[in-house]
Amino acid sequence: xxxxxxxxxxxxxxxxxxxxxxxxxxxxxxxxxxxxxxxxxxxxxxxxxxxxxxxxxxxxxxxxxxxxxxxxxxxxxxxxxxxxxxxxxxxxxxxxxxxxxxxxxxxxxxxxxxxxxxxxxxxxxxxxxxxxxxxxxxxxxxxxxxxxxxxxxxxxxxxxxxxxxxxxxxxxxxxxxxxxxxxxxxxxxxxxxxxxxxxxxxxxxxxxxxxxxxxxxxxxxxxxxxxxxxxxxxxxxxxxxxxxxxxxxxxxxxxxxxxxxxxxxxxxxxxxxxxxxxxxxxxxxxxxxxxxxxxxxxxxxxxxxxx
Amino acid sequence: xxxxxxxxxxxxxxxxxxxxxxxxxxxxxxxxxxxxxxxxxxxxxxxxxxxxxxxxxxxxxxxxxxxxxxxxxxxxxxxxxxxxxxxxxxxxxxxxxxxxxxxxxxxxxxxxxxxxxxxxxxxxxxxxxxxxxxxxxxxxxxxxxxxxxxxxxxxxxxxxxxxxxxxxxxxxxxxxxxxxxxxxxxxxxxxxxxxxxxxxxxxxxxxxxxxxxxxxxxxxxxxxxxxxxxxxxxxxxxxxxxxxxxxxxxxxxxxxxxxxxxxxxxxxxxxxxxxxxxxxxxxxxxxxxxxxxxxxxxxxxxxxxxxxxxxxxxxxxxxxxxx
Amino acid sequence: xxxxxxxxxxxxxxxxxxxxxxxxxxxxxxxxxxxxxxxxxxxxxxxxxxxxxxxxxxxxxxxxxxxxxxxxxxxxxxxxxxxxxxxxxxxxxxxxxxxxxxxxxxxxxxxxxxxxxxxxxxxxxxxxxxxxxxxxxxxxxxxxxxxxxxxxxxxxxxxxxxxxxxxxxxxxxxxxxxxxxxxxxxxxxxxxxxxxxxxxxxxxxxxxxxxxxxxxxxxxxxxxxxxxxxxxxxxxxxxxxxxxxxxxxxxxxxxxxxxxxxxxxxxxxxxxxxxxxxxx
Numbered sequence: 001x002x003x004x005x006x007x008x009x010x011x012x013x014x015x016x017x018x019x020x021x022x023x024x025x026x027x028x029x030x031x032x033x034x035x036x037x038x039x040x041x042x043x044x045x046x047x048x049x050x051x052x053x054x055x056x057x058x059x060x061x062x063x064x065x066x067x068x069x070x071x072x073x074x075x076x077x078x079x080x081x082x083x084x085x086x087x088x089x090x091x092x093x094x095x096x097x098x099x100x101x102x103x104x105x106x107x108x109x110x111x112x113x114x115x116x117x118x119x120x121x122x123x124x125x126x127x128x129x130x131x132x133x134x135x136x137x138x139x140x141x142x143x144x145x146x147x148x149x150x151x152x153x154x155x156x157x158x159x160x161x162x163x164x165x166x167x168x169x170x171x172x173x174x175x176x177x178x179x180x181x182x183x184x185x186x187x188x189x190x191x192x193x194x195x196x197x198x199x200x201x202x203x204x205x206x207x208x209x210x211x212x213x214x215x216x217x218x219x220x221x222x223x224x225x226x227x228x229x230x231x232x233x234x235x236x237x238x239x240x241x242x243x244x245x246x247x248x249x250x251x252x253x254x255x256x257x258x259x260x261x262x263x264x265x266x267x268x269x270x271x272x273x274x275x276x277x278x279x280x281x282x283x284x285x286x287x288x289x290x291x292x293x294x295x296x297x298x299x300x301x302x303x304x305x306x307x
Numbered sequence: 308x309x310x311x312x313x314x315x316x317x318x319x320x321x322x323x324x325x326x327x328x329x330x331x332x333x334x335x336x337x338x339x340x341x342x343x344x345x346x347x348x349x350x351x352x353x354x355x356x357x358x359x360x361x362x363x364x365x366x367x368x369x370x371x372x373x374x375x376x377x378x379x380x381x382x383x384x385x386x387x388x389x390x391x392x393x394x395x396x397x398x399x400x401x402x403x404x405x406x407x408x409x410x411x412x413x414x415x416x417x418x419x420x421x422x423x424x425x426x427x428x429x430x431x432x433x434x435x436x437x438x439x440x441x442x443x444x445x446x447x448x449x450x451x452x453x454x455x456x457x458x459x460x461x462x463x464x465x466x467x468x469x470x471x472x473x474x475x476x477x478x479x480x481x482x483x484x485x486x487x488x489x490x491x492x493x494x495x496x497x498x499x500x501x502x503x504x505x506x507x508x509x510x511x512x513x514x515x516x517x518x519x520x521x522x523x524x525x526x527x528x529x530x531x532x533x534x535x536x537x538x539x540x541x542x543x544x545x546x547x548x549x550x551x552x553x554x555x556x557x558x559x560x561x562x563x564x565x566x567x568x569x570x571x572x573x574x575x576x577x578x579x580x581x582x583x584x585x586x587x588x589x590x591x592x593x594x595x596x597x598x599x600x601x602x603x604x605x606x607x608x609x610x611x612x613x614x615x616x617x618x619x620x621x622x623x624x625x626x627x628x629x630x
Numbered sequence: 631x632x633x634x635x636x637x638x639x640x641x642x643x644x645x646x647x648x649x650x651x652x653x654x655x656x657x658x659x660x661x662x663x664x665x666x667x668x669x670x671x672x673x674x675x676x677x678x679x680x681x682x683x684x685x686x687x688x689x690x691x692x693x694x695x696x697x698x699x700x701x702x703x704x705x706x707x708x709x710x711x712x713x714x715x716x717x718x719x720x721x722x723x724x725x726x727x728x729x730x731x732x733x734x735x736x737x738x739x740x741x742x743x744x745x746x747x748x749x750x751x752x753x754x755x756x757x758x759x760x761x762x763x764x765x766x767x768x769x770x771x772x773x774x775x776x777x778x779x780x781x782x783x784x785x786x787x788x789x790x791x792x793x794x795x796x797x798x799x800x801x802x803x804x805x806x807x808x809x810x811x812x813x814x815x816x817x818x819x820x821x822x823x824x825x826x827x828x829x830x831x832x833x834x835x836x837x838x839x840x841x842x843x844x845x846x847x848x849x850x851x852x853x854x855x856x857x858x859x860x861x862x863x864x865x866x867x868x869x870x871x872x873x874x875x876x877x878x879x880x881x882x883x884x885x886x887x888x889x890x891x892x893x894x895x896x897x898x899x900x901x902x903x904x905x906x907x908x909x910x
Contacts, residue, residue, distance in 0.1 A: 004855045006826070007782075010340075011771070011824040015743060026515035037420065040491075043484045044427050047438045067884060076822045095321035100334030110330055119334045121614075126337050128538075128610040130545025132575045133348075133603045136582070136596060140347045143589065160340060167337075221431020224547035224575065226580045246432060248433040248548075255437050255552060270434050270464035281429045285422060413716050504753035507711060508816070512767030513743035523888055524759040618769055 028048045048274075055271025058264045064272070068250070070159055072259040078269045081250035082237045085273070087237055088230065090153035096162030097212055097220075103163065104208075106168025109196055120171075121174055127164040134160050143229060152225020154230035158219040159262045161184030165218065173204035210284050217280040221273060223248035247273045342605075344391060355590055369559035371581075371591045378594035382562035386571040387602070388563040390479045390550060391543040398483035398543075399490060399536045403548035405518060406494035421495065428488030436552035439481040444472035444553065449482065452568055463548060468568035473555035476567040481549050490539035497531035497620055498524055499587025511582035537613035545606050574602040648780055662687040662857040663708065663827055668722035669760065670703050670712060673775055676898050677703045679723070680883040684907060685827075685874075690849060690858045692872035692889065696867060696909065700881040701861045702831050704751070708859065709745045709829055710738040726827065743767070746820030747829040751836055752812035754804035754819070761800040767823035790818035791848050810841025817848060830860040834867065846871050879903045 063076055069076025075197055096188075107120055138157035173203050186196035200206070230242040231246060246267050254266035355363055355378060366379020405424060409417045452470035459466040468474070475568040501524050525532075555570020562572040572580075578595050585591035644858040664694075670678040678700040685691050693701040710731055730743075731741050754763045757774040764783045765773075773779060783800065787793040792814040794809070804815060808881040813833055820828060830849070832844040849858060849871045862868050868875050869889060876886040885892060885901045896902045903909060 002855070007823045008826065010422060011743075014773065015771055018739070022518070022739070022770070024513055026517045028519040030504070033408050036401045037408050039429070040401055040405055040484075040487050041423060042445075043438075044423060045429075046442065047430060047434065050438055050442050050509065099333050099336055102330050103336060106330035106334035109328060110334075116334070119337060122337045122341055124614055125607060125610050126341060128541050128545070129608065130547070130549045130606050132545070132578050132601050133344075133606075136578070136599045137344045137347060140351055140596075143341070158538055164337065167333075180491045192323045192328075199665075221433060222316065223431070223433045224579055227579055236630060248431060248498065251437055252435050252552075255440055255561075266437055268439075270437050273431060275435060277429055277431060278426070281426065337870050338826065343710060503714075504749055504751060504754070505755065506714065506748060507747075508753045508755065508819075509766075510711065510714065510738075511709065511747040511749075512770060513739045514770055515737075515739055522770070523755065526755065529757075547733075 012261050029082040051267060051270050051274050054264065054267035055269075055274075058268030059271065060228045061081070063265070067236065072256055073261065074261045076265075078247065078250050078265065078272065080233060080245040080268060081247045083219060083237055084230070084233075084244045085248075085276070087244065088151065088154050088226075089160060090215055091151065091160035091240075092162055092219055095155060095217060096159035097166055099159070099213075100163035100166025100215070101208070103167040104127075104174060107167065107171040111194075112298055120168075123164045123167050126160075127168070129223075131157075131161055131222055133226075134226035135228050138225065139228040146241060148241060149229060149231035150153060151230055151237070151244050153243070154226050154244070154246070157225040157229050158222060161222060161225070162215045162219050165215035166208075166211055169214070170204075170208050173207025173211070174200055176207065177203045197278070203255060206287065210287065213280050213284050217277045220277050220280075221248060223252060227252075247276075258259035323606065348542050348596055348600045348603065351599050352593050355593040357599045358590060363594070364601070367560045367563060369562075371585070371589070373589065376590045378590060378597075380574070380594070380598050382557075382559065383572050383574045383577050383598060384601065385491055385564055386475070386562055387477055387544055387573040387575070387605075389571065390482055390573055391478065391540055393479035394482035394486060394569075395424035395536065397480060398486045400537060401421040401483070402487050402490035402535075403532060405487065405495055406493040407415055407524075409491070409618055410495050411516070421451075421492070423487050424491055424596025426488075427484070428492070428609075432485070432546060433549040435481055435485055436479055436549040438471045439477065439549055439553045443481060447477055448472035451475055452476070456568060463479075465567050467620070470568045471554060471555070473570055475554065475567045475571050478550045478553040478571075478573075481553055482546060485546060485549060485558065486539035486542050489542050492534050493617060494528075496533055497528045497617070500621055503528045528620060530616050531532060534613045534620060537609055540607040541606055541613060544609060545575060545602070547575040547579050549626040551579045556580055574598050578602075578611070595628070634796075636841045641644050645727060654667070660687050661685060662727070663722075663859075664725040665704075665708065665868070666725070668704065668707055668720065668724065669893045670700070672715075673717045676881055678707070683876055683883065683886060684883055685859060687857050688853060688855065689874060690853050690860060690872045690882040691700055691874040692868035693859065693861045693876050693878060694863070694868050695878035695884075695902075697863065698880075699878040701831040701876075702890045704833055704878070705829050705859060705861050707746050708827070709742060711747070713738060726796070728859065728869040729779060735900075737809045744825050745827045745829060746823060746825035748813070748816050748820055748831065748833045750832045752816050754807075754812050754815050756803070756805045760796050760804055760807070761816060763804045764818050764822050766819065771823075778896070783818075786818040789821050789848070789852060791851075792818055793845055810844065813837060813841070813845060814848065817845070821852075825856070827857045827859070830858065832861055832863060835863070842867075873893050877904060879904070 019132065046095040049129050058122065062075075064077060064078045066075070066077035067080055068078065103119070103123070107116060107123075110116070134235055135157050138153045138160070142153035144155055146152070152284050181203060184197055185199050190198075225291050230246060231248070233243045233245045237244055249271045251273065254262045257263075264281075315317070317555075359366065359378065361381055365376065365381055367381050368377040368379045369382070370377045375452040409421050409424075411417075412420065448470055451471065455466050456470045458470075461467070486498070505523040505527055506519055514522055549621070550573050554572060554576055556576065557570040557572050558577070562570070564571045578599055581591070582595050585595055633878045640804050661684045665681060665683045668678060668681045669676055679759065681704055684690075694704065695701050707713055707720055708731075709725055720732065720749065722732075726741055726744060729741065731734065733740070734837070755766060761783055764786055765779050767780060769778060784793060784797075787796065792811060795811060796802070799826065804812065807815060817833070834845050846867065849860065852858060872889045874887065875889040875892045877884045877892065877896075877900075879900060885896060889899075892901065893905050894903060
């Protein structure tokens with residue numbers, strides 16, 4: 001027997017000694033990992049079940065359209081809150097989307113040197129700013145200045161949460177458009193902004209829309225920055241410089257009340273909110289189902305691919 | 308003719324220039340906002356720093372009654388640290404396990420599962436809070452807190468206190484659930500960035516799946532996974548509503564975390580609870596803004612570190628071994 | 631040679647099951663590994679079609695063919711490397727000695743330790759030192775004795791012709807080595823687990839001529855103790871290192887026989903065209 005064969009022999013007996021143990025450890029880890037997945041899915045299931053079960057019980061036409069009743073009374077609804085959420089989403093989108101899109105265009109089409117790098121860096125970090133701090137900022141620069149809680153302040157705060165998401169998803173979608181498209185435009189003698197809007201953006205549209213929808217679904221559920229900006233109200237909208245209600249604020253109010261029917265109404269409001277938000281997310285997912293990728297994953301992936 | 312051409316050219320250059328300026332301005336917006344925010348938070352919290360100095364960070368008083376005003380941020384800083392740390396301890400291992408499972412599962416299973424976990428991210432904080440307050444808290448109190456308290460409450464300080472469900476551990480567990488989507492999604496991408504050849508090298512040596520992770524995936528993605536976890540920490544630190552609804556909202560010395568079953572208060576929750584009632588004229592509002600400033604600093608430091616680590620990891624995904 | 635002038639409809643023959651020529655003369659020696667009717671399909675498309683090959687103990691077999699002919703795919707079957715490829719399906723039998731690798735009740739780790747593999751691109755573990763790379767497989771198996779580890783590291787690196795270049799800095803990170811050294815490190819790592827068969831997937835494709843020469847020397851040296859199967863797109867390399875050669879084309883094994891014979895007097899016209907460089 002030559003030394004190599006001898007060593008094979010030794011190694012083989014060692015392998016036999018250990019292999020059962022190794023396979024056992026492997027199996028144990030697999031079980032633990034799988035249980036972790038299940039444990040993470042349980043809260044999701046529980047949340048959806050509770051919201052739908054309790055929320056459907058509270059739902060009615062009056063509930064969706066009327067103003068809130070007195071605390072503890074069984075009547076009243078969340079009409080102003082639904083209206084307010086739609087208004088604030090619309091107004092923040094009007095402010096946040098153009099800034100986000102232009103800033104994304106800047107990052108993708110004009111980025112040069114250190115300045116653009118710092119813009120991207122701050123956009124990424126700003127995306128993770130605690131939303132309550134953004135709310136305080138809006139309070140300081142708008143509420144304190146005009147002297148009253150207002151829709152403007154709330155929309156400004158939410159637009160600040162929105163625009164970095166729109167900017168980065170826009171940037172990533174624009175970068176996916178092949179460079180030849182731009183060269184073709186230049187060869188035709190088109191102006192850069194015409195190329196950008198007519199050719200590049202129309203090719204990158206679906207990615208950008210995804211980003212915008214995701215940012216809408218994100219701000220739709222934001223509560224903390226609304227506390228010190230739009231404040232909340234039990235009346236329907238009556239002006240941009242006055243307080244207004246919103247679904248997340250109403251849910252919070254209702255949850256603080258010690259009455260059973262207030263809790264029921266809270267679930268009802270939560271159901272409306274979750275339908276809006278999950279509706280947007282599912283629409284995005286459905287849109288991307290056959291493309292096998294989604295904007296958020298791309299965003300995470302491309303964190304590394306900075307030029 | 309030549310003049311007309313020149314005029315067209317000029318107009319073209321002009322409109323392109325305007326477009327470029329517009330884009331650059333939009334790009335600079337974030338810098339302006341960040342600078343203005345820092346300036347506002349610093350000047351508006353100035354009174355509390357002038358009054359208390361650095362002892363604002365180390366004091367535990369919290370009294371807004373006129374004439375006896377005294378504010379210290381320490382309990383809320385500790386509350387934030389405690390809840391975030393517990394949330395990390397629970398959430399990060401779960402998230403990494405989920406990322407392992409999804410990154411290794413066939414797309415038919417991994418895809419939908421990844422989507423389900425992403426749905427967790429889409430659910431608003433306020434709904435986590437409502438669910439935590441009206442559903443989770445009850446089960447958690449009856450099945451976990453009370454038994455633990457009955458068994459160890461007298462001997463182990465961690466389990467002392469009065470299990471009521473509105474306390475540090477309830478808030479932390481819900482917080483853990485909330486950071487799972489972020490941490491697991493980033494970890495998953497980082498694990499997917501480990502080259503297939505690395506996995507094959509491990510399998511070739513006769514590794515089991517778990518050994519393959521230990522040999523090929525974890526060493527390669529360590530930096531990125533730490534970054535992903537820190538990203539989750541950033542989320543946990545800034546999270547407001549769910550914590551506000553579950554932590555029991557103590558103030559002053561009573562808010563210093565004393566056991567898992569004691570109520571406390573975090574930096575963001577005290578702001579959410581008191582900001583609207585605070586008068587801009589008194590020290591109360593500057594104190595809350597001062598807390599916001601501390602919160603922002605902590606969040607920024609955490610996120611910058613996470614950002615650098617994750618970026619570094621994804622950058623080397625094709626590097627080193629292929630050249 | 632007349633066949634060369636007449637056009638051959640490619641892939642006309644269905645599944646020619648080639649066996650080494652002069653089978654009677656090889657029969658006296660033992661076959662280490664036998665692949666029988668192996669078919670690999672990716673999402674319904676066959677990349678390897680019904681291939682049967684027998685590999686003699688302590689010989690070098692080369693697999694040649696143009697890109698995309700399925701030679702790498704086939705090689706990976708011999709180590710169950712397709713288990714991790716998401717939509718790949720393997721049918722047929724691969725016998726190592728008397729064990730079917732694809733039988734359901736055997737975990738692949740049982741035989742992967744007997745079949746070492748070296749990949750096209752060097753893939754050392756980048757966070758580990760040279761020493762740790764070589765011992766990684768052993769440590770999995772619970773070898774902790776420093777003396778034994780040292781001994782195996784030295785022997786494996788010597789067999790891979792790398793010892794002289796790295797013996798003084800075994801603690802250095804694997805990625806600091808040159809491409810050729812990394813590839814020889816991967817060979818050493820594969821040898822350290824004391825395999826009986828060594829699979830090599832174009833081990834020299836990413837390397838310069840000098841490194842290639844070193845790898846080829848290594849292969850020739852290793853033949854004494856190992857059964858080696860090497861995929862290469864370089865016909866000269868096949869001639870230099872192998873005893874037997876199989877020629878594959880679009881998933882079919884067209885011809886399989888002694889290397890000298892296959893290159894000088896091929897049976898099939900397609901083989902003749904390929905080895906004379908008419909396509910590829």
